[in-house]
Every structure is written in structure tokens, then in C-alpha cells.
Amino acid sequence: MDNTPFTERSNEITEKIDVSTPAEMVELLRLTDSEIFSGVNTEGLFSERVLESISGVTSLVEEFLRNFPPEDIAIVLAGCGTSGRLGYLISKVCNKLTSKLSKGRPFYYSIAGGNKSILTSQEAPEDDPNAGVQSLLEICHNKKKVIYFGITCGISAPFVGGQLDYCMKHLDKFIPVLLGFNPLNMARDVEIVGWDKTLRTVASDLNVVSLEGKGFVINPVLGGEAITGSSRMKGGTATKVILETIFLSALNDIGKDTSNTRSCGNVTSILKLYEEVCRNFYKTTANVMSALVQRGGVALTADAKIRYVASGWMGVVPLIDSTECPPTFGSSVDDVRGFVHGGYDFLGIENFGQQEKYFQLGVNDFIKMYKSQDVGNDAVIVFIQSQDDPIMTSILNNDLGDVLINLKGKNKIVAVLLENPTAEKICETDMNKYFDDILRVTFPEYDKTALTYWSVTCREALEESLYSCCLKWLVNATSTGGHVLLGKVFMNYMCDVKVSNNKLYYRAIEIIKKMCHGVSHEKATNSLLKSIYETNVVTEERRNKTVAEHYIFAARKDKVVPLAIVLAKMDCSVKVAKETLQKHSVVRQAILEMAKPLE
Structure with a gap:
């Protein structure tokens, strides 16, 4: 049984993307993007459980916007990397619309690393759950009620996990919503320095809270990304689709008679529009x-x-x-x-x-x-x-x-x-x-x-x-x-990924194992450490450093993973491995020569 989270799995559709023509690449991307809507199992976007969660959150947002003064509430979109950037973008666009509707500017964003992360990778802060809590408190200290959206595609970001955990400890003020694309039992379950929880324990706790009607989990399974682990693509698009469906549907319903429970059909029809546009755009x-x-x-x-x-x-x-x-x-x-x-x-x-x-x-x-x-x-x-x-x-x-x-x-x-x-x-x-x-x-x-009864303002916003x-x-x-x-991709793996946070450290080890078929987890880890510290022998002192210490050191270096792959494959010195890489104009050429394809 494959226990690899779906967001980290290789997608068989794109296994040959590295040897495809541009036209063939576009077709492969079309096929993988279509999985946003078709899913890869019964728990896809249009599954009954997922639609009920989306519909329930939509009703909640509409209730907040209709019944509470804008200055008393906050709708917070939080995430790291792409998730945080999309949170920024969507919050800005929604506030533009709420201003037109005389509903103030109730949308806020929280991104690991602060505003600089909107423009460049600041991925180390995503491993700090305490920084997440501090960011949330700065936004919500004077608010009476908060709907919090924790966006983490792989359910793997401690920054978001810390915020979710805080929300669950203060349910009188916060309603937590988790948006991710793995089953909860595949949430990341690794130790985080300075924290007594993992993402998996937080996700499990939130599942209990959601069953009590005090929170929500939205986690359709989309399958592997076109480029393995690159959740900026399908994961980012699905994040955008789901959040825009929720917020625009809720904003359109402000002032209408919504005393009857919202049916899943309303949000389903909007999600179907995104599916139709995706299909026709690629065509x-x-x-x-x-x-x-x-x-x-x-x-x-x-x-x-x-x-x-x-x-x-x-x-x-x-x-x-x-x-x-x-x-x-x-x-x-x-x-x-x-x-x-x-x-x-x-x-x-x-x-x-x-x-x-x-x-x-x-x-x-x-x-x-x-x-x-x-x-x-x-x-x-x-x-x-x-x-x-x-x-x-x-x-x-x-x-x-x-x-x-x-x-x-x-x-x-x-x-x-x-x-x-x-x-x-x-x-x-x-x-x-x-x-x-x-x-x-x-x-x-x-x-x-589906937009027959939508206001002109909300219809135009949805079209945009x-x-x-x-x-x-x-x-x-x-x-x-x-x-x-x-040449930055081998098969459909990012063979030159930056080792700059907890998630990417473990992803690098998995990439080394895949590229060097048959290499053990221990050897892959040892090869990565050799590459990070450019040493032929990893001392016990270095081996016993925390993961955070490893990736902070690695983040300053280039071609850490390609060097580790050569070390794992050739069992050579760091000097020979670096010389071997220098003979090739691109990373992929070196890997093609030295690494066996997946069997």
C-alpha cells in the first residue's frame, strides 16, 4: 500500500513530460488539470462530503457578512508560499467587491514570512507554528468573530497548523476551516522543533471539531501534480476555485432570503462553470x-x-x-x-x-x-x-x-x-x-x-x-x-529543488530515492547531508542536528539535490561529484547519464 500523500505522488500522466514537445506538454497539463474536477477517487471535488463542506462554509460566510458589522468580523485566508499568495490575492479582490456592496473590508490574509513572501520565497518561516499564531493575533486582536481558512495543500505547513490549533482552543471567537488536498490520515506527521504537535494531530483534532459543527474540513483528493510535489499548479488552482466559489456565492446572497438551508446544488453549479471554462480554455x-x-x-x-x-x-x-x-x-x-x-x-x-x-x-x-x-x-x-x-x-x-x-x-x-x-x-x-x-x-x-439570479456586480466578479x-x-x-x-525536470520530478524548509528537506530525500532506484532511505539521507555540508563523511555532530538546522544551511547553496543524487549513485567523493555535474550544461543531462529510470 502506498502511504505517500497524494500531493507528493508522481502522476503517471506526466512521467514523460521531460521528453515531450511543447504541444505535448500542454496536452499533459490539460489532462492533469482536469483531475481538479474529476478527482482520482470517490473523495474528489464533487463528492457529497466535500460539497456539503463547501456549501456549509458558504452559508456561514454569508451569515457573517449579512448579520455582523464589518468592523467586528474577520475572514482570514492564511497559508505559506503559493497558498499565502493566493490568500493575499483573493482577499484583495473580495474586499474590492465588499466595498462596492457597502460591507467594508472584512477579508484579511496571513502569509508565512510576511509581505515579502508575496514576492519571493521565504519558506523557512512556514515551519514556525508560533509565528503563525502571532500573525493571526495581530490581525484578529480587536475582532469579535473570525472565520479562519488555513490553506495547506499537503496539510503539511506548521505555520498554518499553529493557527488551526489556536483557533480550536478559542472556539468562542474562531471558526476554523482547513483547506487541503490529502486525506487527513496523510497529513504530515513529523516532529516540529518547538512544538508538541504535528499536522496530523491537529488535523485529527479539527476533524472532531468539524463533527461537532464548530469547524470545517475541505479536502478533496486531486491526485499527483504535473510536476511531482509542485502544488502551485493543481493545488493552487483548486484553492482559487474553491475559495472564489464560496466567497462570491456568499456575497451574491447578501440581503436575499436565505432562511432555507443552502443546497449543494448552488455551489455545484458554480464549480461546474470552472470545470467548463477549464475544458474549453485548453481546447x-x-x-x-x-x-x-x-x-x-x-x-x-x-x-x-x-x-x-x-x-x-x-x-x-x-x-x-x-x-x-x-x-x-x-x-x-x-x-x-x-x-x-x-x-x-x-x-x-x-x-x-x-x-x-x-x-x-x-x-x-x-x-x-x-x-x-x-x-x-x-x-x-x-x-x-x-x-x-x-x-x-x-x-x-x-x-x-x-x-x-x-x-x-x-x-x-x-x-x-x-x-x-x-x-x-x-x-x-x-x-x-x-x-x-x-x-x-x-x-x-x-x-x-446558473447565474440567472446573480447581481450584475457579483456576476462580473465571477467572470473575472x-x-x-x-x-x-x-x-x-x-x-x-x-x-x-x-532540463530542470527528470521524468516529472523537480531534480533541482531548493532545500529551504521542512517539507522540501523530506521531499529531497524522496527525490534522491526515486532517481537512484534501490537506494535506501538511510543512504539517501546521508547523501543529502554530504551534499549540504560538502563533506565526504557526515560526523555524528552534524547528523544529530535538527532538520531546521540542516535546511537553513542548505538554503544558501545551489544544486544541493543534484549533487546528492550523484553522490548516492556513484559512491564517489564530493569533489568528483561536483566535477561530474560541471561537465553537463544542465542538471537533467547529468542525471540521465548516472541515474536509472524508475522501474
Whole structure:
């Protein structure tokens, strides 16, 4: 029996993604994303238990928003990495809508590592349950009632676990909701320094609380990710789909007669819309997706960069995608970067760009950067959502157009026109002088029957949410496919993952075992420690260090896992292993030569 959590399992659909063409990659991604809705067992998204939980939480949120003054309540979305970034994005979008509905701004976000984690990997803080509690208290100290959403795809983040545990100790004020994608008995069950619990014990406690009607567990099983363990993809999309369904359905019902118990059919119909849009988007946009994968791969293999430029909350989706590449693929923070119109003023967070240039993320920063450096082969992907998009204005009236003209030819400058099927088409007149390629994406139409009684405001918000999911699929394919073509993936494993937190430390050991078929857990762990400390013999003193001490040291180093794989496979010295890796232009080539495929 395989006890590996579903979120950490290899997906057999994508076992050959590393030797696939861009078009084949897109098809494989389509098949894996469809599992968000089809599931891999009876406990999928549309199972009765999961739908009842989603429906129950929706009714609870609607009740809070309708019956309590906004200043007395908080709806907190908490998570680490991608989960925390999506919590930030969704809370901002929902507050924009509640403001229109005169319901204040009751949505809050809590992300491990603080606002800097929105822009870059700060994964070590996710292993601190006490930091999670402190963050929650800072948000909720003056609130009377709180609905807390703990988002952890693998049910593995101690930062979230600490918050859930605190909520269960204060049920008079907090209603805890766990959102993850494993069965509760597969929650992470490893010791956490400074904590007397594990995620599994917290999940078990919450299950009891939920049976008493004082909390909720939403945990459909989606199966393995396209890239093993990369929950930014299916897990991130499912998080977005479920939370938007809950909040938009609840906001639409404010002021209506909801005395009757909400039926699961209401939320089911909205989830079905996401499924329909997913299916039709891949069907109509596969050629554009594969073209962007190719562009990204060409740039990265030429040691050049991928740049996203966009505006609005839709524009934050590519920005989030860019922040996920370093921990996932071991890439530098400069390899894939996103730029959003309005920069920090639009995001509403402190300006980290004053500290480090890699955190400069406004369109004006993009203009300054490319005015001051002579580059070649970068893939610059500019997303334009309408004729009056601020990006279009910047191109036609400001320095952005001059920069694009100067870059064209030396780099690959691509305009992606994102069009609502019922809106006026974006005019391409004179755009050829700015862009090498113009790719038109028409978002799919969908059956609006389920929205017959929705308000115009909420219907428009849902449509934007549906289409931002499409953009997420598009940019996830671009960055993932680009790194696959670069050689950062072996079969469907992240062979150059950063060992920067508890979860990734244990994932690295499993990757070594998979790459070096037959290697024991003990040998894989020893090889990882040899690589971390660059030593041929791991002393007892080092072996007895905590996992946290190991990954804090490892986080400063590059190619820890590839080096460990070579050490485990060849039984050689660290010096020989490093020399072997240096002979190959990409990690995957070295692994292909030395590691046996899975049998």
C-alpha cells in the first residue's frame, strides 16, 4: 500500500513530460488539470462530503457578512508560499467587491514570512507554528468573530497548523476551516522543533471539531501534480476555485432570503462553470500555450530571462507565477520576473524594491531596467486585457513603447491579447512595430444559466475570477514548460529543488530515492547531508542536528539535490561529484547519464 500523500505522488500522466514537445506538454497539463474536477477517487471535488463542506462554509460566510458589522468580523485566508499568495490575492479582490456592496473590508490574509513572501520565497518561516499564531493575533486582536481558512495543500505547513490549533482552543471567537488536498490520515506527521504537535494531530483534532459543527474540513483528493510535489499548479488552482466559489456565492446572497438551508446544488453549479471554462480554455488556446512554452524554453536555455508585464489584479497572477520558480526549479530570482502596472502602490504593500533590485516590479521599473542594459534573447510577454488597458496606454503614450521597439529583434517580444468573448476586440493596428508576435486569447464562453439570479456586480466578479484562472493556466504552462525544456525536470520530478524548509528537506530525500532506484532511505539521507555540508563523511555532530538546522544551511547553496543524487549513485567523493555535474550544461543531462529510470 502506498502511504505517500497524494500531493507528493508522481502522476503517471506526466512521467514523460521531460521528453515531450511543447504541444505535448500542454496536452499533459490539460489532462492533469482536469483531475481538479474529476478527482482520482470517490473523495474528489464533487463528492457529497466535500460539497456539503463547501456549501456549509458558504452559508456561514454569508451569515457573517449579512448579520455582523464589518468592523467586528474577520475572514482570514492564511497559508505559506503559493497558498499565502493566493490568500493575499483573493482577499484583495473580495474586499474590492465588499466595498462596492457597502460591507467594508472584512477579508484579511496571513502569509508565512510576511509581505515579502508575496514576492519571493521565504519558506523557512512556514515551519514556525508560533509565528503563525502571532500573525493571526495581530490581525484578529480587536475582532469579535473570525472565520479562519488555513490553506495547506499537503496539510503539511506548521505555520498554518499553529493557527488551526489556536483557533480550536478559542472556539468562542474562531471558526476554523482547513483547506487541503490529502486525506487527513496523510497529513504530515513529523516532529516540529518547538512544538508538541504535528499536522496530523491537529488535523485529527479539527476533524472532531468539524463533527461537532464548530469547524470545517475541505479536502478533496486531486491526485499527483504535473510536476511531482509542485502544488502551485493543481493545488493552487483548486484553492482559487474553491475559495472564489464560496466567497462570491456568499456575497451574491447578501440581503436575499436565505432562511432555507443552502443546497449543494448552488455551489455545484458554480464549480461546474470552472470545470467548463477549464475544458474549453485548453481546447481553444493550446496553440498559444505551446508557443509560449517554446518561447520560455528558448529564453532559459540561452541563459536569458522570462519577463511578464501586465496590469490589474489579473496582472498579479503572472507576478505570483514568477515568484514560485526559484523554490520549484532552483532558478535564480531574476530568471522569471513579473511586472505589474502601478507597482507597490497598486499592490498595497511596503516597497521592497528599495532594498533589492530584484523586488522592483512596477512597469516603470521594467522600463528603467531595459533602458540601462543591453540584453538579448529574453522572452518579454506583455498581457493586454482591453483597448484601454493601462499597459496599452503606456505603450502608445509613454516610454514603454520606445523600450519595446528597442528590444524587438534582439529579444522575443510577445503581446498576448486577453479578450472577453462578448467585449470589443483589441485593435492590432500599429502593434507590429512593438512586438515580434501577437497572440490572441479569447476567453471561453460558458453556460450562464446558473447565474440567472446573480447581481450584475457579483456576476462580473465571477467572470473575472474564471478568466484569471485561465491566465494562471497560461503562465503556469509557460514557466513550467520553459524549465522542463531547460532540463530542470527528470521524468516529472523537480531534480533541482531548493532545500529551504521542512517539507522540501523530506521531499529531497524522496527525490534522491526515486532517481537512484534501490537506494535506501538511510543512504539517501546521508547523501543529502554530504551534499549540504560538502563533506565526504557526515560526523555524528552534524547528523544529530535538527532538520531546521540542516535546511537553513542548505538554503544558501545551489544544486544541493543534484549533487546528492550523484553522490548516492556513484559512491564517489564530493569533489568528483561536483566535477561530474560541471561537465553537463544542465542538471537533467547529468542525471540521465548516472541515474536509472524508475522501474
